Every structure is written in structure tokens, then in C-alpha cells.
Amino acid sequence: MATEVSRPRVLVLGGGISGLTAAWALSGGETPDDSLEVCLIEAAPTFGGKIASTVIEGRRVDLGPDGFLARRPEAVALATHLGLSDQLRVPGASGAGIFARGKIRQMPAKLNLGIPTQWRALAKSRVLGPWALFRAGIDVVAPRHDLRGKLGDRAIGPLIENKLGRRVVETLVDPMIGGIHAGRVADMSAAATFPPLLTAAGTSGSLMHALSASLPPSPSDGEPAAPVFNSLEGSVSSLIDRLVEVVRERGVELLTSTEATALHHDGAGWEITTTSDTLRADGIVLAVPTGPAADLVRPLDEEMAGLLETIDYASVGLVTFVLDEGALPEDLYGTGLLIPSIARRADGSAFLTTAVTYLSSKWPHLQTDGTVLVRVSTGRIDDLRFSALDDQALVAQLTGELEELFGCALRPRATTVARWIDGLPQYRVNHQLRVAGIESAADRQPNMVVTGAAYHGVGIPACIGAAAYAADLLRSKLLET
Numbered sequence: 001m002a003t004e005v006s007r008p009r010v011l012v013l014g015g016g017i018s019g020l021t022a023a024w025a026l027s028g029g030e031t032p033d034d035s036l037e038v039c040l041i042e043a044a045p046t047f048g049g050k051i052a053s054t055v056i057e058g059r060r061v062d063l064g065p066d067g068f069l070a071r072r073p074e075a076v077a078l079a080t081h082l083g084l085s086d087q088l089r090v091p092g093a094s095g096a097g098i099f100a101r102g103k104i105r106q107m108p109a110k111l112n113l114g115i116p117t118q119w120r121a122l123a124k125s126r127v128l129g130p131w132a133l134f135r136a137g138i139d140v141v142a143p144r145h146d147l148r149g150k151l152g153d154r155a156i157g158p159l160i161e162n163k164l165g166r167r168v169v170e171t172l173v174d175p176m177i178g179g180i181h182a183g184r185v186a187d188m189s190a191a192a193t194f195p196p197l198l199t200a201a202g203t204s205g206s207l208m209h210a211l212s213a214s215l216p217p218s219p220s221d222g223e224p225a226a227p228v229f230n231s232l233e234g235s236v237s238s239l240i241d242r243l244v245e246v247v248r249e250r251g252v253e254l255l256t257s258t259e260a261t262a263l264h265h266d267g268a269g270w271e272i273t274t275t276s277d278t279l280r281a282d283g284i285v286l287a288v289p290t291g292p293a294a295d296l297v298r299p300l301d302e303e304m305a306g307l308l309e310t311i312d313y314a315s316v317g318l319v320t321f322v323l324d325e326g327a328l329p330e331d332l333y334g335t336g337l338l339i340p341s342i343a344r345r346a347d348g349s350a351f352l353t354t355a356v357t358y359l360s361s362k363w364p365h366l367q368t369d370g371t372v373l374v375r376v377s378t379g380r381i382d383d384l385r386f387s388a389l390d391d392q393a394l395v396a397q398l399t400g401e402l403e404e405l406f407g408c409a410l411r412p413r414a415t416t417v418a419r420w421i422d423g424l425p426q427y428r429v430n431h432q433l434r435v436a437g438i439e440s441a442a443d444r445q446p447n448m449v450v451t452g453a454a455y456h457g458v459g460i461p462a463c464i465g466a467a468a469y470a471a472d473l474l475r476s477k478l479l480e481t
């Protein structure tokens with residue numbers, strides 16, 4: 001009579017895109033296999049973490065990310081593997097505006113992640129005044145050398161300020177790179193968020209010239225440009241729904257409303273205390289944000305907990321407006337508009353708005369007759385003014401700002417407020433050293449890996465890539481022994 005051999009059991013903590021991807025990779029990835037027994041626990045009542053959607057006036061609209069980079073392969077590859085390739089959508093517009101020198105202007109051409117690479121294009125855009133433009137031009141005629149020796153890591157803001165001047169940073173770079181992370185480029189790591197900048201700044205010549213070399217190639221004549229972003233017809237959250245379906249079909253046990261509260265290794269294996277039960281496992285994937293991860297590992301390794309706590313998070317609010325078609329001016333340019341922190345309203349106060357996305361122009365699948373969708377972003381690591389307002393007051397404030405920006409009176413048909421408290425991890429200078437410390441501490445624990453947006457990239461493709469890598473590492477360890 002054959003005796004059943006028990007399989008190594010892995011517990012994944014966290015059911016966002018990182019945890020779900022880890023569960024998918026542990027259950028074989030593209031070639032399903034059941035060598036491991038996998039269970040995933042999620043504290044919230046639903047899976048997806050920062051990826052969530054709702055139905056607004058008959059359309060399913062994302063409340064968190066509305067798309068993902070197409071130039072990194074991981075999200076498109078996963079969506080394709082999950083049978084969603086016919087659901088992939090491309091933006092219906094390109095380019096963006098910026099509120100600069102008192103009005104909405106088109107972003108300069110030839111930017112590399114918000115950083116100018118061509119002085120002429122910068123001048124043509126008129127986003128800078130004459131002195132700031134002259135200061136940026138010094139980079140072309142007499143590039144400033146960096147006197148601090150070999151660049152291990154640097155803060156993005158000061159690095160660019162030295163080369164191109166403060167106004168370039170305040171007007172373009174902080175709204176763009178800072179805005180993606182809801183952080184500040186003043187202390188954001190170049191090595192972790194935009195390595196080509198570090199390489200370019202390490203050369204002795206013009207920064208703009210060096211950065212132009214890392215611009216994606218222009219499409220040849222007649223060829224359409226490859227899309228930079230993709231979304232999904234049924235919203236980005238349909239990726240989560242499908243992933244849940246597929247891993248469940250493979251036999252992965254999935255538990256919601258189950259929060260891990262303590263971890264303990266008794267020599268034979270892990271014991272995980274949760275809000276509903278005590279679970280056992282041979283291996284652990286920690287795919288939760290750094291705050292809960294620190295609480296869980298503190299009794300095991302105080303230093304690891306301390307390192308995890310050095311990665312903090314910015315909170316943001318996203319308010320989606322349904323407006324009557326024609327309520328906004330017809331000549332809106334591109335997919336949206338960025339508002340630098342230095343911009344001021346007519347009364348001299350600072351905008352709460354950090355960005356406006358023309359959602360239904362950006363994603364044609366969201367278009368319906370008679371209405372347009374607009375999304376307003378608010379909140380930064382050092383600006384929590386939105387969190388002091390209740391939903392009604394926040395909507396009223398942001399409606400007023402939209403009216404001022406576009407010079408029209410608005411009567412929203414519907415609005416939805418999403419608050420992402422501790423939504424975006426901050427990659428500060430020397431982020432990669434912190435991550436190396438956390439990963440080697442995890443490696444000292446028996447069969448533990450950490451993964452998630454806090455470590456190797458906040459975007460969905462980066463989370464997928466890192467989670468699959470971490471899961472494969474753990475899988476090989478467990479199946480070797």
C-alpha cells in the first residue's frame with residue numbers, strides 16, 4: 001500500500017498582487033505543479049490590497065492603480081498567461097500638461113521621466129521663466145561637474161538641481177518622479193528609482209545629453225509608438241480576480257479576514273497565530289507592508305524590524321468625478337495634468353490637487369455617451385491636508401480647484417473618494433542597502449522570504465517580478481531539502 005508523502009507547506013502572508021503572485025509561482029507559475037502545499041492569508045475581507053475597483057454609473061473604475069507599465073514585461077506576461085490578453089487596453093491619448101507660471105501648459109518634449117534632455121524643447125514649452133531657462137542651459141555650454149566622487153547613491157533632487165537648477169526640479173522633476181511615489185525628490189534614491197540618472201550624472205559632460213541616450217528609441221517613420229501603459233477592459237482589479245480564480249483552481253487555500261498576529265519557529269516548523277486560528281508551515285512568504293512585517297518579526301529579530309521600519313509610506317487620496325460631457329474645455333491635452341507643489345491658486349494658497357487624470361480620454365474603454373470621468377490625486381509624504389477633510393469637504397475643495405484650473409463651473413453627477421492611508425512606500429537615499437539588510441535578515445530565518453512594493457519597485461510589474469523571484473527562491477530551498 002502506497003503511503004502518502006506530506007508536501008512542504010508554505011504560508012503566504014498578504015493577498016495583494018505580491019502575495020497572490022507568490023502563491024501562483026509557488027504552485028508552479030506557468031507550469032502548474034503541486035509539489036508544495038500553499039495557503040495564503042489576507043487581513044482584509046477582499047484580496048487585492050492597493051488594487052481595487054468599484055462601479056460608478058455602470059462602469060467598473062479602478063480606485064487605486066488604473067494601469068501598469070507595458071515596457072516592463074511582467075504584468076503583460078502574467079495577464080496573458082491568465083488568459084486576459086484580449087482584455088489588455090492601450091491609452092487613447094499621450095502626453096500631459098503641467099500647471100506652470102500661472103497656467104496649464106504642455107509638458108516639454110524629450111523628457112526622460114520628467115528630466116529635460118533637450119534645452120531647445122525645454123525653451124519651446126515655456127514652462128520656465130528666462131532665468132531658470134538660462135540656468136538649465138549652463139548644462140549644455142559649461143556642464144557642472146559633480147565633485148563628490150563616485151556615486152553610490154544620491155538624492156534625485158539635489159543631483160539635478162546641481163546640474164540644471166532648482167526650478168527644473170520644482171517644476172518638472174518633483175511633480176513627475178516625486179508624484180509617482182507621492183514622495184519628494186529631495187530625499188528620494190536615484191539608484192532605487194531611476195538608475196540611468198546616476199549613470200548620467202556620473203559622466204563629466206552635459207546631464208541632458210547623457211540622459212537623452214537612455215530615452216526609448218523613437219518609432220521609425222510610419223510605425224505607431226509602442227504603448228507605455230496598459231490597462232484591462234474590466235479594470236486592473238480583474239487581474240486580481242483572475243489570479244485568485246487560477247490559484248484556487250490549483251488547490252491553493254485562500255483565506256480572507258485572517259490577519260497574522262504572531263510568528264514563531266519551534267524548531268520543527270513555523271507556527272503562525274492569526275485572528276481566527278493557529279496555522280503551521282515549513283516556509284513563509286512575508287508579502288505585507290513594512291509596518292505589519294516589522295511587528296511580526298520583532299520578537300524574532302529586533303534589527304530586521306528596525307530596518308523594516310525605516311521604510312515609511314505616503315498616504316494619498318484619489319477622487320473620481322463623473323461630469324457631464326462638455327463640462328470641461330474641449331482642448332484638454334494628453335492624459336492629464338500635474339500640479340507642482342510650488343504652484344499657487346489665485347488667492348495665493350497651495351493646491352491640494354497634485355494631479356488630474358482625464359480618465360475617460362486616457363482609457364477609451366471607460367467612455368460612455370454623455371459623461372466624462374476625471375480623477376484628482378491629492379496627498380504627499382509631507383502633505384496630509386486632505387486627511388483632515390471629510391469626503392464632502394474634500395470633494396468641495398477639489399471641485400473648486402478643478403473649476404479654477406479649467407475656468408468653468410462644475411456640477412459633478414457623481415463622485416467617489418478613495419483614501420490610501422500608508423499607500424506608497426518611500427525609497428529614500430540608500431534604499432537598496434536597507435533592502436539588502438532586510439533580505440539577508442530574512443535569509444537567516446528558516447525558509448522565510450520577504451516581498452512587496454517596499455523593496456524592488458512600487459509598480460505592479462515590479463511587484464510581480466520580485467514576488468515570483470522570491471517565491472522561486474523559497475520553492476527551490478524547500479524542494480531541495
Ligand SMILES: Cc1cc2nc3c(=O)[nH]c(=O)nc-3n(C[C@H](O)[C@H](O)[C@H](O)COP(=O)(O)OP(=O)(O)OC[C@H]3O[C@@H](n4cnc5c(N)ncnc54)[C@H](O)[C@@H]3O)c2cc1C
Nearest residue numbers: 014016017018043049050065260292423452453458459460
Ligand atoms: C493610489 C495608488 C495608485 C497607484 N497607481 C499605480 C499605477 O497606476 N500603476 C502601477 O503599476 N502601480 C501603481 N500603484 C502601486 C501598486 O498598486 C502597489 O505598489 C501594489 O499594488 C502593492 O502590492 P503589494 O501586494 O506589494 O502590497 P499591498 O497591495 O499593500 O498588499 C499587502 C496586503 O497585505 C495585507 N496585510 C497586511 N498586514 C497583514 C497581516 N498581518 N496578515 C495578513 N495580511 C496582511 C494587506 O491587507 C494587503 O492586502 C499605486 C498605488 C497606490 C496606493
